[in-house]
Amino acid sequence: MFAPKLAGRVPRGRVGGLRCLATHAHYDIVIAGGGLVGCAMAAACQSSPVLQSKSVLVLENGPDRPYHLPEDYGNRVIALNNSTRDLFQHIHVWAPLTASRMKTVHGMHVWEATPESLLTFQSDQPDRGHFYILENDLVVHTLSQKIRQSPGHVRVVFDSGLKSGQYNQARGQMDLALSDGRSVSTSLLIGADGVNSTVRKSMTRQQYLSRNYHQFGVVGLLSLAEPIPNNMAWQKFLPGGPVALLPLSETRSSLVWTLPSHQAQNMLKSPPAVVLAALQEALRPYPVVSDPFPRFSQLSQLAGFPLGLGHASRYCAPGQVLIGDAAHRVHPLAGQGVNLGFGDVRALVRALETSVLNGERFATYRSLLAYETDRQRYNVPMMLGIDFLQKIYGSQNPVVAAARNFGLGVVQAHPSVQKLLASFAN
Amino acid sequence: MLTTVCVLSALARRFPRPWARNLSTRDDASPSSTTPNEDKFKFDPHLWSTSTSFNADEVDKFRAMAQSWWDPQGPCQPLHSMNTLRVSLVRQGLLQTGLIPEDQAQTGRDLTGLRILDVGCGGGLLSEPLARLGATVTGLDAAEENIRIAQEHAHQDEAIRERLTYEACTAEDFCQRNPEVQFDAVVASEVIEHVDQQPLFVHTCSQLVRERGSLFFTTLNRTQESYLAGIVAAEYVLRLLPRGTHDWQKFVQPEELEGWLNAAGCRTRSVQGMVYMPVFNTWHWIPVNRVNYALHAVKEPALTSFID
Numbered sequence: 200m201f202a203p204k205l206a207g208r209v210p211r212g213r214v215g216g217l218r219c220l221a222t223h224a225h226y227d228i229v230i231a232g233g234g235l236v237g238c239a240m241a242a243a244c245q246s247s248p249v250l251q252s253k254s255v256l257v258l259e260n261g262p263d264r265p266y267h268l269p270e271d272y273g274n275r276v277i278a279l280n281n282s283t284r285d286l287f288q289h290i291h292v293w294a295p296l297t298a299s300r301m302k303t304v305h306g307m308h309v310w311e312a313t314p315e316s317l318l319t320f321q322s323d324q325p326d327r328g329h330f331y332i333l334e335n336d337l338v339v340h341t342l343s344q345k346i347r348q349s350p351g352h353v354r355v356v357f358d359s360g361l362k363s364g365q366y367n368q369a370r371g372q373m374d375l376a377l378s379d380g381r382s383v384s385t386s387l388l389i390g391a392d393g394v395n396s397t398v399r400k401s402m403t404r405q406q407y408l409s410r411n412y413h414q415f416g417v418v419g420l421l422s423l424a425e426p427i428p429n430n431m432a433w434q435k436f437l438p439g440g441p442v443a444l445l446p447l448s449e450t451r452s453s454l455v456w457t458l459p460s461h462q463a464q465n466m467l468k469s470p471p472a473v474v475l476a477a478l479q480e481a482l483r484p485y486p487v488v489s490d491p492f493p494r495f496s497q498l499s500q501l502a503g504f505p506l507g508l509g510h511a512s513r514y515c516a517p518g519q520v521l522i523g524d525a526a527h528r529v530h531p532l533a534g535q536g537v538n539l540g541f542g543d544v545r546a547l548v549r550a551l552e553t554s555v556l557n558g559e560r561f562a563t564y565r566s567l568l569a570y571e572t573d574r575q576r577y578n579v580p581m582m583l584g585i586d587f588l589q590k591i592y593g594s595q596n597p598v599v600a601a602a603r604n605f606g607l608g609v610v611q612a613h614p615s616v617q618k619l620l621a622s623f624a625n
Numbered sequence: 626m627l628t629t630v631c632v633l634s635a636l637a638r639r640f641p642r643p644w645a646r647n648l649s650t651r652d653d654a655s656p657s658s659t660t661p662n663e664d665k666f667k668f669d670p671h672l673w674s675t676s677t678s679f680n681a682d683e684v685d686k687f688r689a690m691a692q693s694w695w696d697p698q699g700p701c702q703p704l705h706s707m708n709t710l711r712v713s714l715v716r717q718g719l720l721q722t723g724l725i726p727e728d729q730a731q732t733g734r735d736l737t738g739l740r741i742l743d744v745g746c747g748g749g750l751l752s753e754p755l756a757r758l759g760a761t762v763t764g765l766d767a768a769e770e771n772i773r774i775a776q777e778h779a780h781q782d783e784a785i786r787e788r789l790t791y792e793a794c795t796a797e798d799f800c801q802r803n804p805e806v807q808f809d810a811v812v813a814s815e816v817i818e819h820v821d822q823q824p825l826f827v828h829t830c831s832q833l834v835r836e837r838g839s840l841f842f843t844t845l846n847r848t849q850e851s852y853l854a855g856i857v858a859a860e861y862v863l864r865l866l867p868r869g870t871h872d873w874q875k876f877v878q879p880e881e882l883e884g885w886l887n888a889a890g891c892r893t894r895s896v897q898g899m900v901y902m903p904v905f906n907t908w909h910w911i912p913v914n915r916v917n918y919a920l921h922a923v924k925e926p927a928l929t930s931f932i933d
């Protein structure tokens with residue numbers, strides 16, 4: 200029960216006036232995972248005139264950390280595309296994010312070993328950016344603030360995760376066991392619980408295709424030697440993997456550098472100044488364009504994340520559905536990761552709304568299948584494309600490496616590769 | 626597509642081809658001409674030997690199907706998926722005619738406060754979704770087995786069971802017993818092609834709806850295409866439905882239906898074609914109404930109010 204826990208601390212889950220979560224409570228929707236995608240899902244339910252009346256419980260394993268916008272930028276940033284912008288406008292979080300800290304990026308320069316191989320992608324809509332760079336924590340915070348402030352039936356409980364879930368055929372619902380010993384039931388369990396999703400693992404007939412790239416994403420915060428407009432993103436394809444410089448402000452950029460695991464681990468042990476020197480060496484020759492190339496004076500907040508590919512063969516089972524990284528994990532080189540997840544949110548809301556407006560029982564398997572078909576048709580080709588790019592650029596195989604360095608390089612030669620890069624975060 | 630048509634027409638030669646018969650020999654007053662003609666459609670109760678549209682053979686067909694109404698993989702699969710069209714037909718129709726307040730539209734509670742009669746409700750496949758959208762629904766079916774199934778099924782969902790009433794009777798019986806009762810909408814989906822005395826049936830439906838209320842019909846057109854698609858393909862080739870489910874002779878042309886409705890003081894607002902995709906089990910609106918179609922009509926206010 201929740202009560203004994205309450206004795207020593209402020210109640211955690213308090214959205215919608217929640218003081219205490221009754222044992223055996225029933226919710227129309229339970230969202231496992233209060234990360235980027237789970238919070239967006241909850242906010243989207245609140246904003247939907249059709250789903251507004253549904254009771255929603257968000258379960259988050261982690262604690263409810265107080266958030267203050269730090270003076271300097273964090274090292275975990277995401278690139279949001281214009282579809283995500285549409286979703287965020289729809290759920291009324293775009294304006295607070297714009298008012299807070301966001302960088303609108305006008306385009307991206309991509310180059311390879313030779314400066315002639317430069318390609319430039321730009322926004323085709325004058326009033327819109329090509330994509331937008333935001334800090335992870337700020338987005339999660341803004342979304343959860345939105346959930347707390349909106350009237351509605353969304354409750355968030357922290358420090359409490361989903362332990363297991365089982366479909367109860369007779370009652371047509373999911374019976375859930377929580378990590379704090381309580382149990383609840385729901386008509387729809389949404390797995391937004393990330394790469395190691397408990398919901399996915401509890402699905403029968405699920406096959407999870409995964410590949411370890413033996414690569415790390417090394418992230419960090421770069422300070423510019425002198426201020427520049429810094430409106431463009433830069434990405435260079437190196438033999439070991441791509442390195443991306445994402446603008447944050449006139450004096451800051453974010454580093455996302457894909458490296459073979461052993462190299463990354465060495466780098467993470469080295470002093471930041473050494474890493475910065477290696478980065479500057481790797482970026483040369485700088486491309487010659489009218490946009491000024493940022494010169495960096497400092498690198499801080501270095502951290503590394505293992506990279507891999509993962510895809511769930513099924514996004515749904517009776518009474519349960521997967522969204523975000525729980526369903527698919529991609530290489531960050533195309534900036535798609537979380538945008539695919541937000542696309543899932545839009546599609547799932549649409550499928551649930553349609554089914555309600557057709558007078559169906561809530562969250563029928565048929566409506567979940569409609570979501571699955573809709574999303575897999577989009578996500579699978581995108582993932583294969585990203586995987587293909589990764590193979591070419593991440594490969595240590597000498598034959599592939601030779602092919603890669605032959606002539607103008609693969610990026611220039613392949614229209615399909617260009618198309619994929621043009622869609623960076625789009 | 627073309628090959629399918631060829632295969633279907635080849636198969637069709639093995640079946641009776643009723644359209645080859647002279648349509649004017651049809652045993653009731655329904656016209657062979659396709660232009661609505663007020664006089665022809667005028668409903669005169671004295672012309673009718675029995676005052677019921679009930680057809681015992683047709684009701685027996687559905688009695689036999691009763692157990693499978695709610696089996697999503699069973700023979701009623703197309704009826705389940707047809708809800709995507711017919712529920713939106715009712716929602717959109719009642720919104721356009723002003724019976725649904727704007728702020729209630731597209732909320733999932735769209736039909737709150739409305740009373741709907743579902744004539745020929747079968748196992749309640751359409752009554753339940755309408756109730757789930759907030760309507761108070763009365764479902765009628767001549768077969769008691771169907772009503773029992775519908776009641777049992779409704780009982781499983783406490784969110785809607787209060788708003789659902791089922792009665793085992795014909796529309797005519799109901800009308801006679803409840804002369805004062807009028808609904809905001811009357812729905813007869815996939816029913817009229819199974820009743821005798823179709824003009825009487827339409828007349829009864831119109832009596833059960835209030836002024837400015839709506840009538841919704843879905844049915845099959847009487848065309849060569851509907852014979853191929855509705856009977857040869859659905860009942861013989863693809864086996865979507867048990868053989869003998871439909872009698873092509875009873876299919877109704879939209880012009881005929883429109884004529885009977887006119888005679889009953891109802892103006893047709895729309896006729897839309899529908900098509901079924903068997904492999905995907907989905908329905909779609911299409912611009913041609915040669916096979917399946919949906920019709921929406923509105924009961925005009927009585928003329929007396931204008932004369933006054």
Ligand SMILES: Cc1cc2nc3c(=O)[nH]c(=O)nc-3n(C[C@H](O)[C@H](O)[C@H](O)COP(=O)(O)OP(=O)(O)OC[C@H]3O[C@@H](n4cnc5c(N)ncnc54)[C@H](O)[C@@H]3O)c2cc1C
Pocket residue numbers: 231232233234235236237258259260261276277278279359360361362391392393394395396397416417418455504505522523524525531534535536537538540
């Ligand atoms: C180095 C790196 C760089 C990246 N760069 C980009 C980028 O530029 N652009 C981009 O779009 N994407 C990027 N991504 C990917 C992006 O971070 C993810 O796609 C995104 O975080 C997925 O969000 P999510 O909500 O699905 O999962 P997560 O963010 O993983 O959230 C899952 C949440 O669920 C909680 N949880 C887990 N299990 C349970 C449980 N059993 N019960 C309750 N709660 C649980 C966790 O505590 C967590 O809060 C990058 C990823 C990496 C590693």
